[in-house]
Amino acid sequence: MPKTTKDKLFGHHYGTGLYMDNKLIARFKEFYTLETFQVAFYKAQANSATDEYYRRAFEKLVQIEQGHADYFANEIGNANEEVPSLTGSFFQLAGNLLGESVEPLGRHNTCKLGAALENEAIKKYRMFIKECKTKNYLIFKYTLMDYLLDEEFHTLWLKDYMNSHPG
Ligand SMILES: [Fe+2]
Ligand SMILES: [Fe+2]
Numbered sequence: 001m002p003k004t005t006k007d008k009l010f011g012h013h014y015g016t017g018l019y020m021d022n023k024l025i026a027r028f029k030e031f032y033t034l035e036t037f038q039v040a041f042y043k044a045q046a047n048s049a050t051d052e053y054y055r056r057a058f059e060k061l062v063q064i065e066q067g068h069a070d071y072f073a074n075e076i077g078n079a080n081e082e083v084p085s086l087t088g089s090f091f092q093l094a095g096n097l098l099g100e101s102v103e104p105l106g107r108h109n110t111c112k113l114g115a116a117l118e119n120e121a122i123k124k125y126r127m128f129i130k131e132c133k134t135k136n137y138l139i140f141k142y143t144l145m146d147y148l149l150d151e152e153f154h155t156l157w158l159k160d161y162m163n164s165h166p167g
Contacts, residue, residue, distance in 0.1 A: 024137065025079050027128060028072045034121055035069035036086050041117060045110055054107060057161070061114075061154060068147050075140075111162035118155040125151060 042061040049055035073083045105113070125148040132141045 024135075025076065025081055027131070028075050028079075029081075029084050031124070031128070032069055032072035032076060033084055033086060034124065035065050035072060038065040038117060038121065039069055041114065045114075051107075054161075057157065064150050064154070068150070071143065071147075106167070108162050108165050108167055111158040111165075115155050115158040115162065118151050118158065121151045122148060122155065 039062055042058045042065060046055050046058035046062055049058060076083050125144055129141060129144045129148065132138070132144060
Protein backbone atom coordinates (compact mmCIF):
# COMPACT_ATOMS: atom_id res chain seq x y z
CA MET A 1 0.00 0.00 0.00
CA PRO A 2 1.66 3.28 -1.06
CA LYS A 3 2.01 5.98 1.56
CA THR A 4 -0.24 9.00 1.28
CA THR A 5 0.72 12.46 2.48
CA LYS A 6 -1.64 11.98 5.39
CA ASP A 7 0.12 8.72 6.32
CA LYS A 8 3.44 10.47 6.30
CA LEU A 9 2.18 13.23 8.54
CA PHE A 10 -0.03 11.38 10.96
CA GLY A 11 0.52 7.66 10.79
CA HIS A 12 -0.76 4.67 8.89
CA HIS A 13 -3.96 2.83 8.22
CA TYR A 14 -3.53 -0.64 9.55
CA GLY A 15 -5.49 -3.75 8.68
CA THR A 16 -9.22 -3.21 8.66
CA GLY A 17 -9.81 0.25 9.94
CA LEU A 18 -7.28 0.35 12.75
CA TYR A 19 -5.22 3.47 12.63
CA MET A 20 -1.59 2.87 13.48
CA ASP A 21 -0.08 6.09 14.75
CA ASN A 22 3.58 6.96 14.49
CA LYS A 23 4.11 6.50 18.20
CA LEU A 24 2.98 2.89 17.92
CA ILE A 25 5.34 2.30 15.02
CA ALA A 26 8.17 3.87 17.03
CA ARG A 27 7.27 1.51 19.87
CA PHE A 28 7.44 -1.51 17.55
CA LYS A 29 10.88 -0.39 16.38
CA GLU A 30 12.01 0.04 19.99
CA PHE A 31 10.84 -3.50 20.84
CA TYR A 32 12.37 -4.93 17.69
CA THR A 33 15.71 -3.45 18.76
CA LEU A 34 15.36 -4.70 22.32
CA GLU A 35 14.48 -8.24 21.20
CA THR A 36 17.21 -8.35 18.57
CA PHE A 37 19.70 -7.32 21.23
CA GLN A 38 18.53 -10.22 23.41
CA VAL A 39 18.89 -12.60 20.47
CA ALA A 40 22.50 -11.42 20.02
CA PHE A 41 23.21 -11.74 23.74
CA TYR A 42 21.80 -15.27 24.08
CA LYS A 43 23.43 -16.40 20.83
CA ALA A 44 26.83 -15.31 22.15
CA GLN A 45 26.19 -17.35 25.31
CA ALA A 46 25.01 -20.43 23.40
CA ASN A 47 28.05 -20.27 21.11
CA SER A 48 30.55 -20.01 23.92
CA ALA A 49 28.90 -22.48 26.31
CA THR A 50 30.70 -25.72 27.10
CA ASP A 51 27.98 -27.36 29.20
CA GLU A 52 25.37 -29.13 27.03
CA TYR A 53 22.30 -28.38 29.17
CA TYR A 54 23.30 -24.77 29.65
CA ARG A 55 23.86 -24.39 25.91
CA ARG A 56 20.42 -25.90 25.12
CA ALA A 57 18.85 -23.44 27.53
CA PHE A 58 20.38 -20.49 25.71
CA GLU A 59 19.49 -21.93 22.30
CA LYS A 60 15.87 -22.07 23.47
CA LEU A 61 16.11 -18.46 24.64
CA VAL A 62 17.45 -17.47 21.21
CA GLN A 63 14.48 -19.21 19.55
CA ILE A 64 11.89 -17.46 21.69
CA GLU A 65 13.49 -14.00 21.43
CA GLN A 66 13.84 -14.45 17.66
CA GLY A 67 10.10 -15.14 17.53
CA HIS A 68 9.47 -11.91 19.42
CA ALA A 69 11.77 -9.94 17.12
CA ASP A 70 10.09 -11.44 14.03
CA TYR A 71 6.66 -10.40 15.27
CA PHE A 72 7.72 -6.76 15.64
CA ALA A 73 9.54 -6.84 12.30
CA ASN A 74 6.35 -8.12 10.69
CA GLU A 75 4.20 -5.37 12.25
CA ILE A 76 6.69 -2.73 11.12
CA GLY A 77 6.41 -4.20 7.63
CA ASN A 78 2.60 -4.11 7.84
CA ALA A 79 2.86 -0.38 8.40
CA ASN A 80 5.05 -0.05 5.30
CA GLU A 81 7.94 1.05 7.44
CA GLU A 82 11.56 -0.04 7.42
CA VAL A 83 12.80 -2.46 10.06
CA PRO A 84 15.68 -0.76 11.91
CA SER A 85 19.05 -1.82 10.59
CA LEU A 86 20.99 -3.32 13.46
CA THR A 87 23.93 -4.85 11.69
CA GLY A 88 27.51 -3.64 11.82
CA SER A 89 28.17 -1.44 14.78
CA PHE A 90 25.13 -2.73 16.68
CA PHE A 91 26.20 -6.35 16.66
CA GLN A 92 29.78 -5.37 17.20
CA LEU A 93 28.69 -3.49 20.28
CA ALA A 94 26.59 -6.37 21.53
CA GLY A 95 29.44 -8.76 20.83
CA ASN A 96 32.01 -6.58 22.52
CA LEU A 97 29.90 -5.73 25.52
CA LEU A 98 28.32 -9.09 26.06
CA GLY A 99 29.93 -11.87 24.07
CA GLU A 100 33.55 -11.33 24.95
CA SER A 101 33.12 -9.95 28.41
CA VAL A 102 30.60 -12.58 29.45
CA GLU A 103 32.71 -15.70 29.15
CA PRO A 104 35.16 -14.53 31.84
CA LEU A 105 32.14 -13.55 33.93
CA GLY A 106 31.10 -17.17 34.23
CA ARG A 107 27.63 -18.71 34.26
CA HIS A 108 26.46 -17.10 37.48
CA ASN A 109 27.11 -13.54 36.33
CA THR A 110 25.98 -14.25 32.79
CA CYS A 111 22.59 -15.33 34.16
CA LYS A 112 22.56 -12.28 36.42
CA LEU A 113 23.14 -9.99 33.44
CA GLY A 114 20.55 -11.91 31.42
CA ALA A 115 17.99 -11.51 34.20
CA ALA A 116 18.74 -7.77 34.33
CA LEU A 117 18.08 -7.48 30.58
CA GLU A 118 14.88 -9.50 30.98
CA ASN A 119 13.74 -7.21 33.78
CA GLU A 120 14.18 -4.19 31.53
CA ALA A 121 12.10 -5.95 28.87
CA ILE A 122 9.41 -6.84 31.44
CA LYS A 123 9.09 -3.20 32.53
CA LYS A 124 8.79 -2.08 28.93
CA TYR A 125 6.21 -4.76 28.09
CA ARG A 126 4.07 -3.79 31.09
CA MET A 127 4.11 -0.15 29.98
CA PHE A 128 3.31 -1.04 26.40
CA ILE A 129 0.40 -3.26 27.46
CA LYS A 130 -1.03 -0.37 29.50
CA GLU A 131 -0.59 1.93 26.53
CA CYS A 132 -2.42 -0.55 24.28
CA LYS A 133 -5.33 -0.68 26.73
CA THR A 134 -5.56 3.11 26.88
CA LYS A 135 -5.37 3.48 23.13
CA ASN A 136 -7.58 0.50 22.35
CA TYR A 137 -4.92 -1.39 20.43
CA LEU A 138 -6.60 -4.54 21.61
CA ILE A 139 -5.30 -6.77 18.82
CA PHE A 140 -1.74 -6.34 20.15
CA LYS A 141 -2.55 -6.71 23.81
CA TYR A 142 -2.64 -10.52 24.04
CA THR A 143 0.52 -11.03 22.01
CA LEU A 144 2.31 -8.55 24.25
CA MET A 145 1.02 -10.39 27.32
CA ASP A 146 2.28 -13.70 25.89
CA TYR A 147 5.69 -12.14 25.35
CA LEU A 148 5.68 -10.58 28.82
CA LEU A 149 5.03 -14.06 30.24
CA ASP A 150 7.91 -15.48 28.18
CA GLU A 151 10.22 -12.83 29.66
CA GLU A 152 8.95 -13.53 33.17
CA PHE A 153 9.59 -17.27 32.72
CA HIS A 154 13.08 -16.50 31.37
CA THR A 155 13.85 -14.36 34.41
CA LEU A 156 12.78 -17.15 36.75
CA TRP A 157 14.96 -19.72 34.98
CA LEU A 158 17.98 -17.39 34.89
CA LYS A 159 17.62 -16.51 38.58
CA ASP A 160 17.15 -20.13 39.54
CA TYR A 161 20.23 -21.21 37.58
CA MET A 162 22.19 -18.30 39.02
CA ASN A 163 21.25 -19.22 42.59
CA SER A 164 22.13 -22.88 42.14
CA HIS A 165 25.50 -21.99 40.57
CA PRO A 166 27.02 -19.47 42.97
CA GLY A 167 30.19 -17.75 41.82
FE1 LIG B 1 11.67 -11.25 24.15
FE1 LIG C 1 13.30 -13.19 27.31
